[in-house]
Amino acid sequence: SHLIDRIAAGEVVERPASAVKELVENSLDAGARRIRVELTGGGTTRILVADDGQGMDPAELRLAVERHATSKLPGDDLLAIHSFGFRGEALPSIASVARLTLESRPPRAESGWRLVVDNGSMAEDAPAAVPPGTRISVDGLFARVPARLKFLKSERSEVAAVIDTVRRLAMAHPMVAFELLHDGRRLLHAAAAPDLPARVLDLLATRDAVAVDFARDGLALGGLAGLPAASRGIADHQYLFVNGRPVKDRLLSGAVRGAYADLLARDRHPVVALFLTCDSSFVDVNVHPAKTEVRFADAAAVRALIVSALRRALDAAGV
Ligand code: ADP
Ligand code: MG
Numbered sequence: 001s002h003l004i005d006r007i008a009a010g011e012v013v014e015r016p017a018s019a020v021k022e023l024v025e026n027s028l029d030a031g032a033r034r035i036r037v038e039l040t041g042g043g044t045t046r047i048l049v050a051d052d053g054q055g056m057d058p059a060e061l062r063l064a065v066e067r068h069a070t071s072k073l074p075g076d077d078l079l080a081i082h083s084f085g086f087r088g089e090a091l092p093s094i095a096s097v098a099r100l101t102l103e104s105r106p107p108r109a110e111s112g113w114r115l116v117v118d119n120g121s122m123a124e125d126a127p128a129a130v131p132p133g134t135r136i137s138v139d140g141l142f143a144r145v146p147a148r149l150k151f152l153k154s155e156r157s158e159v160a161a162v163i164d165t166v167r168r169l170a171m172a173h174p175m176v177a178f179e180l181l182h183d184g185r186r187l188l189h190a191a192a193a194p195d196l197p198a199r200v201l202d203l204l205a206t207r208d209a210v211a212v213d214f215a216r217d218g219l220a221l222g223g224l225a226g227l228p229a230a231s232r233g234i235a236d237h238q239y240l241f242v243n244g245r246p247v248k249d250r251l252l253s254g255a256v257r258g259a260y261a262d263l264l265a266r267d268r269h270p271v272v273a274l275f276l277t278c279d280s281s282f283v284d285v286n287v288h289p290a291k292t293e294v295r296f297a298d299a300a301a302v303r304a305l306i307v308s309a310l311r312r313a314l315d316a317a318g319v
Contacts, residue, residue: 012094013093015043015152016042016141016162017161017162018165019043020049021169022094023138024037024165024169025169026134027053029053030051030054030055031053031054032053033192034051034176035049035050035051035177035179036050036051037049037166037180038182040182040183042154042158042159042182043141043159043162044140044141044143044155045139046137046140048135049137050133050134050135050136051134052132052133053134055104055109055112055133055134056104056106056113057106057109057113058113058125061102061104062115062125065091065100065115065117066088067089070088094138095119097142097144099116099118099119099138099140100136101114101135101137102114102115102116102134102135102136103115103128103134103135104134104135105130105132105133107133111129112129113125113127114127159187162180163180163187163188166178171196171203174196175193175194176192177191188203190202196241200239204224204226204237204273208230209227210224210225210313210314210317211223211225212225212274212310214305214309214312216308217301217305219301221306221309222274222275223274224272225270225272225274225313225314226272227314228260228264231260231264231271232268232269232271233269237270237271238269240252240276241275242276242294243276243277243278243280251294251299251302252294252306254303255302256270256272257270258303258306260310263319276306281297283295283297
């Protein structure tokens with residue numbers, strides 16, 4: 001049964017970033033307002049996720065590491081079930097390929113509890129003096145499954161994948177405070193923000209970006225424009241908002257690309273967080289479950305505004 005466990009585990013947790021994703025999603029499900037992720041040795045030595053959520057009592061802790069045990073209602077959200085992997089599978093899967101330590105205390109409980117499952121075997125189940133909330137650590141991920149360890153990339157790429165995972169989760173949950181450390185060094189920090197635009201600015205705030213603040217003819221553009229040196233080979237570091245609403249729009253991303261055209265190599269994409277504000281008569285925002293489409297009354301004016309605003313900001317920075 002150990003072999004089966006380990007094969008199944010690979011479907012849920014294939015690298016440190018996937019374990020982090022599962023653990024942080026559990027913290028979010030538990031109503032956490034603060035989540036701290038600490039990695040050691042790229043995550044294979046240790047992953048720790050600490051939250052201030054609702055916690056688990058001893059019975060819930062034991063259930064949490066049982067296969068297929070979930071406290072969550074399936075609802076009718078098939079897509080969510082699919083993307084969250086198997087219901088009730090994450091913790092038992094991780095526990096089958098690492099030493100998993102769960103420490104938890106519901107906020108109103110007098111004391112807490114610690115449960116340790118070491119590569120599939122229960123190693124500890126006892127009271128523990130722990131703060132309210134939950135701390136889960138994963139020690140020696142895949143240490144006993146060399147075939148899986150072999151598939152991991154360099155420590156640097158595994159850490160980069162964790163940063164990306166935490167950044168995405170932080171973008172999706174602006175009101176929750178996030179912190180990520182690797183070997184004691186802080187890689188990401190986001191205080192609880194009132195809304196998504198505030199969270200995006202917080203996460204992108206870097207010395208490698210310049211402020212954009214430009215208005216013309218009833219259209220205004222604010223935010224941050226990454227310097228060419230900060231650009232990446234992937235396009236998804238572009239955060240575009242129209243009247244406070246996140247959008248993915250070809251006109252807008254095309255204008256951004258145009259503004260950076262002669263500053264970037266072909267395979268690079270600018271990093272930007274841009275907030276376009278305009279009178280609602282200028283724009284028709286069509287909110288669709290899969291995408292948010294925008295249609296502008298004067299597309300050429302919007303394009304020109306974006307190009308001028310970005311060029312001006314980058315020129316002022318001497319780019
Ligand atoms: P699922 O999230 O699909 O239910 P998991 O294996 O990820 O399955 O977690 C199992 C159960 O453990 C959850 O249903 C939840 O009850 C409990 N749990 C896990 N992490 C936490 C946490 N950080 N805080 C509170 N409860 C948790
Ligand atoms: Mg889960």
